[in-house]
Amino acid sequence: MTDPSESQQQIIDRTAEFVRSQMEGDSSGHDWWHVWRVWQNSLFISRSEHADRFVTELAALLHDIADWKFHDGDESAGPRAARLWLSEQDVNETVIEHVCNIVATVSFKGAGVDTPMESLEGKIVQDADRLEAIGAIGIARCFAFGGAKGSLLHDPEDPPELHASFEDYKKKSGPSINHFYEKLLLLKDRMNTETGFQLAKQRHKVLEDFLDQFHAEWNIASG
Ligand code: ADP
Numbered sequence: 421m422t423d424p425s426e427s428q429q430q431i432i433d434r435t436a437e438f439v440r441s442q443m444e445g446d447s448s449g450h451d452w453w454h455v456w457r458v459w460q461n462s463l464f465i466s467r468s469e470h471a472d473r474f475v476t477e478l479a480a481l482l483h484d485i486a487d488w489k490f491h492d493g494d495e496s497a498g499p500r501a502a503r504l505w506l507s508e509q510d511v512n513e514t515v516i517e518h519v520c521n522i523v524a525t526v527s528f529k530g531a532g533v534d535t536p537m538e539s540l541e542g543k544i545v546q547d548a549d550r551l552e553a554i555g556a557i558g559i560a561r562c563f564a565f566g567g568a569k570g571s572l573l574h575d576p577e578d579p580p581e582l583h584a585s586f587e588d589y590k591k592k593s594g595p596s597i598n599h600f601y602e603k604l605l606l607l608k609d610r611m612n613t614e615t616g617f618q619l620a621k622q623r624h625k626v627l628e629d630f631l632d633q634f635h636a637e638w639n640i641a642s643g
């Protein structure tokens with residue numbers, strides 16, 4: 421892992437302040453603390469990888485800066501906002517291009533859609549973000565997102581769908597429980613790094629136990 425220089429550290433600190441000010445009040449699970457945890461998860465995973473820390477930290481901090489989920493499905497809003505910020509910070513074009521490429525490709529895009537990450541730094545940030553979708557925090561975020569978007573908790577008459585394209589995935593507005601089958605339970609086997617995979621295994625089990633209990637409580641009357 422390459423440590424950032426003093427001037428790079430100042431840019432990281434300024435970026436953290438900027439992102440915090442932009443995302444502080446969000447109630448959909450995409451608030452500053454989500455970004456902070458992705459940042460910390462990325463640093464944790466980087467310890468066993470030979471990654472460029474400056475790129476990893478900037479990409480983790482900026483990964484949800486203008487997420488398509490909150491910009492009418494516009495996937496270019498995130499990389500555009502990241503580029504605008506970084507170009508004001510005296511960051512060189514190679515780093516800007518690398519960070520924006522990670523921001524553009526980090527998101528899950530549907531069960532049937534491959535989302536390969538080209539660089540090691542991208543793989544780390546994607547794993548760090550995916551860990552946030554599973555385990556206890558993943559469960560909390562899923563229902564927070566559903567509440568913010570007006571979704572039902574569960575509807576047994578509305579089954580999950582494994583979306584074959586990003587367009588179909590974008591359009592969905594199903595109950596939050598469906599999201600477990602459409603995304604969350606698929607993440608463990610899509611982790612990029614060994615450290616990410618080991619953490620994902622524990623968090624995956626939390627999802628399975630939660631779903632068993634949820635369905636048992638739901639079905640109490642039908643035995
Ligand atoms: P990604 O970029 O991979 O989508 P995010 O950090 O933006 O990752 O977080 C996405 C999180 O938002 C999901 O893990 C989930 O908790 C929540 N979410 C997204 N879509 C839905 C949905 N349709 N129903 C419930 N939760 C959702």
Ligand code: NI
Pocket residue numbers: 454458483484549552
């Ligand atoms: Ni995220």
